[in-house]
Amino acid sequence: MDSVDYMPYVKEHLIDHGTFYKRHFCTTALCCPSRATLMTGKAAHNTNVTNVVPPYGGYPKFVSQGLNDKYLPIWLQDAGYNTYYTGKLFNAHSVNNYGSPHAAGWTSSDFLLDPFTYWYMNSTYQRNTDAPVSYEGRHSVEVLTEKALGLLGEAIKSSEEEGRRPFFLGVAPVAPHANIWSPKYKDGGHADLRDVEFTPPVPMERHKDLFAGVKVPRTSNFNPEQASGASWIKTLPRQTPENVDYNDHFYRQRLRALQGVDELVDAVVKKLESNGVLDNTYIFYTTDNGYHIGQHRLQPAKQCSFEEDINIPLIIRGPGIAAGAAVTDVVTTHTDLAPTFLSIAGASLRSDFDGLSIPLLSGTEVGAAANDTRRHEHVSVEHWGFASNEGRLFDGYQRLYFNNTYKALRLAGMEHNLHYQVWCSNERELYDLATDPGQMTNLLDGEAKDSRATLLGVPLKKMVSRLDSLLFVLKSCKAETCIRPWEALHPDGDVQGLGDALSPRWDRFYEERERMIQFDRCEMGFILDAEGPQFGDKEKEQVNEALRHQATWHEWT
Known part of the structure; x- marks a missing residue:
């Protein structure tokens, strides 16, 4: 979807100083299962967190599967790290259940909570064990940036006081997700998504007029004359001109909302630099899933296994990593991230990881890495339950398609x-x-x-x-x-x-x-x-x- 092309700070600070893994894939194109995989190193069929809502997903499911004491921050603390996190952790992590139990393993945290997670101008955050605080009237990513910089300052100070103790900081903005509010979210969880109002993402005021005239890339699969795919996708009608115009607007709103994320990256990198720790810090930039708008006649959403939904950005900058906009073909997935973080920490990898540590490549290794026979060429993708439409509903479309369960395989070899x-x-x-x-x-x-x-x-x-x-x-x-x-x-x-x-x-x-x-x-x-x-x-x-x-x-x- 070319969104990274509209993020100059990501290019300046990360791409130009790191390596772009262009064959990186999520293994479930849906936020909560994908985050559980990222945090555990396990595929969704092994975490059993397979949806965004109970009983099959969300924070309550993560807890019920015993994962609250068997995931990344716990292991990093065992390896001697201080751990910090702000932003969205999991779906259905809410103002009612954040303390039952509290998410384990974080030295300090400031979580973005349901039912306000996707409400850009009415977010609620919850710091450590304090009561939740509402930020109505302020943009969620603006608030997150302040919290990220505060935690980063706390992490750097503690590191200095504790003999340069290493730290991990996770920052998870909601942008560019659709803006969502449902009256049924008042109980702090996800209610029936058929009653949810999805509207385009909301950018900060200073970004609201950017990219006038920009449209969804008109690739060969954009709103095609002939239906494609199988199952419910093959039944979709061709989008009308009015529908296409709306989706172009939705796309622009995503790009505009991402400017806040881009500025967040800029602020974090500059704070690392001003405190003299940038050159000794690894920075990972990725997302939990991809997105489609118009491809295969689909409305704005994710949850499919098409390339737009699963082939997602991974950019890594850090000590010894090839810089100068290096690009590698090595195949990596979200199951590989937890092993990678533990490898950096010098910790032993768990025998139940479903992934491998990602090769952190020097300049001489980038070209050869894709030919490394120790790496796999396969990606396993899986999904259960519904597929949603996150934009306005047009004739011939439904809010949810309930037969969207599948198993998929990507083979990206030479x-x-x-x-x-x-x-x-x-x-x-x-x-x-x-x-x-x-x-x-x-x-x-x-x-x-x-x-x-x-x-x-x-x-x-x-x-x-x-x-x-x-x-x-x-x-x-x-x-x-x-x-x-x-x-x-x-x-x-x-x-x-x-x-x-x-x-x-x-x-x-x-x-x-x-x-x-x-x-x-x-x-x-x-x-x-x-x-x-x-x-x-x-x-x-x-x-x-x-x-x-x-x-x-x-x-x-």
């Missing part, structure tokens, strides 16, 4: 760039982003009609058998299996990526494993008996038995 998805309706999608970057042509639409179809020079059926098997492992993986899923299918280690798996040697093995993913029904959250077959111990035994037969057959032929 020789392939693929997206494969299985919906809870068991519809399937496959895109070759090398030739179709807008993901407009679902290669499986006519699969049954044309047995001669190929992808990357191999029969389409053969390709799907590999992708489906890989996604079958990832949909229920844990720890090392999430990092190296091919080894679950090939325990001898002779398949390390898609290229190896496509060898004719394995044709018979994969023919017997075709179409492993089958949902039993669509659900609003992670309910195991709706998820269909799982890759477990019984499945591993079957794999080993099939490989023994495969080896015997291969030797005979």
